[in-house]
Amino acid sequence: MEEKKIIIIGAGIAGITLARELDKLNIAFEVIDAGVNYSSKIAAGLINPMVFRRMAKSWRVDEFLPYAKEFYAIASKDWGKVYFNLIPIRRGFAHQQEFDFWLKKQEIEEYQAYLKPLTNEDHENQDVINTFGSGEVLNAAFISTKQFLEDAFSWLEKTNRLRIEKVDYNAIDPANTSYKGIKYSEIIFCEGYHGLENPWFNYLPLQATKGETLTITSNEISRNASLNRKCFVLPIENKQFKVGATYSWDNPTLNITEEAKEELITQLQQLTPGNFEVIDQEAGVRPTVLDRRPLLGRHPIYTSLVIFNGLGTKGYLMAPLLAKELVASLFNNKALDKEIHIERYQKRLR
Numbered sequence: 001m002e003e004k005k006i007i008i009i010g011a012g013i014a015g016i017t018l019a020r021e022l023d024k025l026n027i028a029f030e031v032i033d034a035g036v037n038y039s040s041k042i043a044a045g046l047i048n049p050m051v052f053r054r055m056a057k058s059w060r061v062d063e064f065l066p067y068a069k070e071f072y073a074i075a076s077k078d079w080g081k082v083y084f085n086l087i088p089i090r091r092g093f094a095h096q097q098e099f100d101f102w103l104k105k106q107e108i109e110e111y112q113a114y115l116k117p118l119t120n121e122d123h124e125n126q127d128v129i130n131t132f133g134s135g136e137v138l139n140a141a142f143i144s145t146k147q148f149l150e151d152a153f154s155w156l157e158k159t160n161r162l163r164i165e166k167v168d169y170n171a172i173d174p175a176n177t178s179y180k181g182i183k184y185s186e187i188i189f190c191e192g193y194h195g196l197e198n199p200w201f202n203y204l205p206l207q208a209t210k211g212e213t214l215t216i217t218s219n220e221i222s223r224n225a226s227l228n229r230k231c232f233v234l235p236i237e238n239k240q241f242k243v244g245a246t247y248s249w250d251n252p253t254l255n256i257t258e259e260a261k262e263e264l265i266t267q268l269q270q271l272t273p274g275n276f277e278v279i280d281q282e283a284g285v286r287p288t289v290l291d292r293r294p295l296l297g298r299h300p301i302y303t304s305l306v307i308f309n310g311l312g313t314k315g316y317l318m319a320p321l322l323a324k325e326l327v328a329s330l331f332n333n334k335a336l337d338k339e340i341h342i343e344r345y346q347k348r349l350r
């Protein structure tokens with residue numbers, strides 16, 4: 001393939017998956033990151049194939065999950081650490097209807113990879129406090145997010161493809177695709193919620209959805225599964241668990257709050273009988289979109305400016321395959337799916 005020099009702005013999970021995809025195809029690139037990350041680093045990295053509210057499969061999970069598994073496995077081979085960790089999710093049913101839905105769905109073939117058929121043991125399970133019982137989701141996982149990001153940064157640094165600086169939009173000439181006077185073939189923006197400030201893509205309905213998490217320690221909470229109802233509890237290293245996450249819409253602030261802490265503690269006490277101690281709290285901001293679909297594609301006027309954003313609550317699941325689809329659309333004329341292409345918001349551009 002013809003050699004191209006691309007700049008990727010942002011080294012969260014979007015920018016990194018894109019960098020890996022370009023590297024695979026020997027396409028030259030450089031990543032610029034402000035050195036401060038408030039989403040990919042904070043994320044628990046849970047991969048949940050189900051949306052419990054509707055007791056439906058997560059959007060395109062049958063495509064996203066196998067590709068994500070392969071993507072993280074290749075990174076593990078290259079960097080010598082495990083990032084993709086299988087763990088079942090034990091869902092405490094919120095009401096009788098959810099239990100009834102599960103019973104129906106577990107009979108349907110396309111759900112059998114994800115919903116373990118309910119048994120008496122599930123009904124009697126004591127890990128979650130629940131009147132309506134609980135069930136186990138299979139093929140769920142979590143990504144070791146901090147380790148993955150650290151190793152991805154080292155890989156970029158070692159190969160001289162990482163620059164730590166905050167990109168000033170005034171230094172970009174969109175008509176010439178240049179940054180600080182140097183011409184590039186494409187400038188790809190992977191800025192997470194900072195995309196709200198981007199002067200060329202700020203017509204898109206990106207939203208800043210703040211989330212907070214707690215780290216707790218406990219000898220009493222089950223480590224057999226990630227427990228879930230209202231909040232999730234994910235066993236991590238050294239008797240610790242991550243608990244999350246809160247949602248605060250249109251909120252780009254990064255401070256931790258007492259309110260969020262209280263909310264998560266209350267939800268946790270309603271979910272599990274185990275005692276615990278809070279040892280840490282973090283806040284981050286998810287880049288969410290009005291229609292809950294990611295934002296990918298070339299700018300309609302400045303076509304060498306490209307966006308990869310809007311990963312919402314499921315960045316670690318979706319980013320690997322989306323990066324592949326974006327690269328195929330940019331360099332192999334493979335059309336992006338209409339559902340993810342930014343042309344769906346063309347009318348908003350003035």
Ligand SMILES: Cc1cc2nc3c(=O)[nH]c(=O)nc-3n(C[C@H](O)[C@H](O)[C@H](O)COP(=O)(O)OP(=O)(O)OC[C@H]3O[C@@H](n4cnc5c(N)ncnc54)[C@H](O)[C@@H]3O)c2cc1C
Nearest residue numbers: 010012013014034040043045046167192211284314315316
């Ligand atoms: C509390 C919380 C819990 C979450 N839990 C999960 C989960 O369990 N599973 C899951 O899959 N997802 C989860 N998410 C969502 C996930 O974090 C996001 O989908 C994903 O991280 C978004 O990645 P991104 O690369 O688009 O953005 P980011 O991770 O925000 O990365 C953007 C990068 O761009 C850089 N940048 C921005 N502007 C500039 C500039 N002008 N110059 C230079 N650099 C710039 C920033 O420094 C940053 O590093 C969670 C999010 C939060 C907040």
